[in-house]
Amino acid sequence: MDLNPPPGENYANPRICFFHVLFKAGALAFYILSALFSDSFVIIFVVTVLLAALDFWVVKNVSGRILVGLRWWNEIDDNGESVWKFECLDQESLARMNKKDSWLFWWTLYLTAVVWIFFGIFSLIRFQADYLLVVGVCLTLSIANIVGFTKCRKDAKKQIQQFASQTIASRFSSTLQSAFSVV
Amino acid sequence: MSYNERDTVPLNQSSQSDIDEIENLINYTVQSGPATVLPARPPSPPRASIPVSSSPFIPSNLPPLPQKPAYVPPALPPPSNPNANGQQQLTGFGSPPNTLTEPVWDTVKRDLSRIVSNLKLVVFPNPFREDPGKALRDWDLWGPFFFIVFLGLTLSWSASVKKSEVFAVAFALLATGAVILTLNVLLLGGHIIFFQSLSLLGYCLFPLDVGALICMLKDNVVLKIVVVCVTLAWSSWAAYPFISMAVNPRRKALALYPVLLMYVSVGFLIIAIN
Numbered sequence: 001m002d003l004n005p006p007p008g009e010n011y012a013n014p015r016i017c018f019f020h021v022l023f024k025a026g027a028l029a030f031y032i033l034s035a036l037f038s039d040s041f042v043i044i045f046v047v048t049v050l051l052a053a054l055d056f057w058v059v060k061n062v063s064g065r066i067l068v069g070l071r072w073w074n075e076i077d078d079n080g081e082s083v084w085k086f087e088c089l090d091q092e093s094l095a096r097m098n099k100k101d102s103w104l105f106w107w108t109l110y111l112t113a114v115v116w117i118f119f120g121i122f123s124l125i126r127f128q129a130d131y132l133l134v135v136g137v138c139l140t141l142s143i144a145n146i147v148g149f150t151k152c153r154k155d156a157k158k159q160i161q162q163f164a165s166q167t168i169a170s171r172f173s174s175t176l177q178s179a180f181s182v183v
Numbered sequence: 184m185s186y187n188e189r190d191t192v193p194l195n196q197s198s199q200s201d202i203d204e205i206e207n208l209i210n211y212t213v214q215s216g217p218a219t220v221l222p223a224r225p226p227s228p229p230r231a232s233i234p235v236s237s238s239p240f241i242p243s244n245l246p247p248l249p250q251k252p253a254y255v256p257p258a259l260p261p262p263s264n265p266n267a268n269g270q271q272q273l274t275g276f277g278s279p280p281n282t283l284t285e286p287v288w289d290t291v292k293r294d295l296s297r298i299v300s301n302l303k304l305v306v307f308p309n310p311f312r313e314d315p316g317k318a319l320r321d322w323d324l325w326g327p328f329f330f331i332v333f334l335g336l337t338l339s340w341s342a343s344v345k346k347s348e349v350f351a352v353a354f355a356l357l358a359t360g361a362v363i364l365t366l367n368v369l370l371l372g373g374h375i376i377f378f379q380s381l382s383l384l385g386y387c388l389f390p391l392d393v394g395a396l397i398c399m400l401k402d403n404v405v406l407k408i409v410v411v412c413v414t415l416a417w418s419s420w421a422a423y424p425f426i427s428m429a430v431n432p433r434r435k436a437l438a439l440y441p442v443l444l445m446y447v448s449v450g451f452l453i454i455a456i457n
Contacts, residue, residue: 041347042339045354046332053328061290074378076320082376130351 012098013066020063020105023055024112027138031119035131045134052138059109059145067101070152086148088156109149113142298326305386306421319379319386319425327385330392331357334449337395341456353452360445361385368438373430383425384442390417391446395453404454411450418446 011017027048034044064070069089076082089097116139123131303309304319331354339350365380394414398407422442430438 042336042350045350046336049332053325076322076376076379082378130347133351133355 011100011104013101016063016066017101017104019058020067021108023051023058024108027051027055028112028115031134031138041130045130048134049137052141056141056145060148063105064145064149064152067097067105068149068153069097070149070156072148072152084151086152086155088152088159109142109146113139113146116142294323294325297321297323298329301326301382302386302389305383305425306389306417319383322376322379322382324378324382324385327361327382327388330385330388334388334392334395337392337399338452338456341395341399341453349456353449356445357388357449364441364445367441368426368429371430371434371438373434373438375425375429380425380429384422387418387422387446388449390414390421391449391453394450398453398456407454411454415446415450419443422446 030051031044031048034047038044060072064072071087072085074082074084116135120132120135120139123135301319301321301323334357335350335353338353339346342349361381361384364384365375365377368375368380369377391414394410397410401407419442423439426438426442427435
């Protein structure tokens with residue numbers, strides 16, 4: 001993945017992108033600033049975790065669908081087994097997704113997890129177990145989304161490949177048929 | 184194969200609104216032959232996912248369509264490996280326009296109503312108690328999250344010193360306690376789904392929340408003990424059928440004892456805070 005946004009296009013969904021980034025940045029910013037300025041751990045914990053949870057919800061339910069066309073969830077079927085469902089747009093719509101949107105989506109997703117890991121190491125070094133708790137919770141939420149969407153994307157790629165190979169196979173066979181019919 | 188009939192589709196997205204895009208998607212998939220990817224499945228009914236269930240795209244006014252693996256497009260291999268933790272199914276994406284424009288408030292209301300219904304299922308008497316698998320089918324983790332945070336906050340407010348530590352300890356105790364209890368049930372050979380059990384243990388904290396709130400408002404020791412005993416019994420009664428149904432009858436006590444222990448210790452925490 002490249003470091004710069006793909007040129008030429010604008011964001012197709014600027015408001016969704018904004019919200020996608022807003023809660024992530026809000027949780028990180030609140031964590032950093034309040035650790036510097038505030039003494040009350042409870043407020044830091046509750047607000048940070050709340051922002052992280054809101055971000056999780058927004059990414060999973062809104063921006064994942066609109067920006068990259070992927071969705072994942074868990075269901076419990078009638079046998080009582082838990083089933084993870086991964087869903088993606090069909091290939092044509094996936095190809096039509098705005099490149100800038102998806103660039104932003106994936107980059108911010110991975111970047112926030114890296115930053116939280118960084119903070120986690122920081123608080124480990126300082127032996128602050130309670131801040132480690134906050135970081136742990138936020139990291140769990142980020143990683144859950146990353147795993148979910150990455151699985152979706154892999155399945156989407158697999159689906160595209162199989163689709164393409166089936167296309168090629170059927171075209172090949174139709175070509176053969178037409179060749180034989182001519183002969 | 185009609186895959187190439189879309190050669191002239193403009194690739195840049197920025198001029199199309201979301202609704203147009205979805206409408207086009209539906210039109211194209213309707214016009215295409217069966218070999219293209221179907222928008223197979225209807226968006227799922229408001230089922231839970233982690234932690235919040237429904238997305239804004241679930242159509243509340245569409246007729247309920249059956250969900251069957253038969254909808255999976257023929258290019259995919261059928262989901263043939265049922266792992267212990269579930270299968271992956273790929274489907275096309277079918278989302279009618281009206282749920283895209285569903286206001287956020289509707290989604291929030293739907294999720295709140297799910298939390299309330301889960302709470303009623305777990306904590307109040309209802310006919311599904313004997314069949315725990317069915318009862319908490321639409322698990323979600325928002326309810327437990329709120330209850331744990333609320334309990335931590337209440338305990339923290341009641342404490343006159345070391346408020347932060349009380350909160351952190353309460354939260355960590357409850358969260359890791361729920362995880363460990365679930366692992367305990369699983370290791371005893373029980374049949375319970377991890378998130379379902381987490382969700383259940385979280386919802387069973389609701390009576391203790393109420394008890395903690397009452398204890399915070401009234402500072403009488405005798406009253407606290409009575410209230411905590413009542414709410415403790417209520418919590419245990421709520422958790423009992425789910426846990427006991429999940430394991431082998433001979434191991435029921437082994438599975439139940441840690442749950443009761445955890446609730447008793449939370450009860451002591453509530454009484455002892457001053």
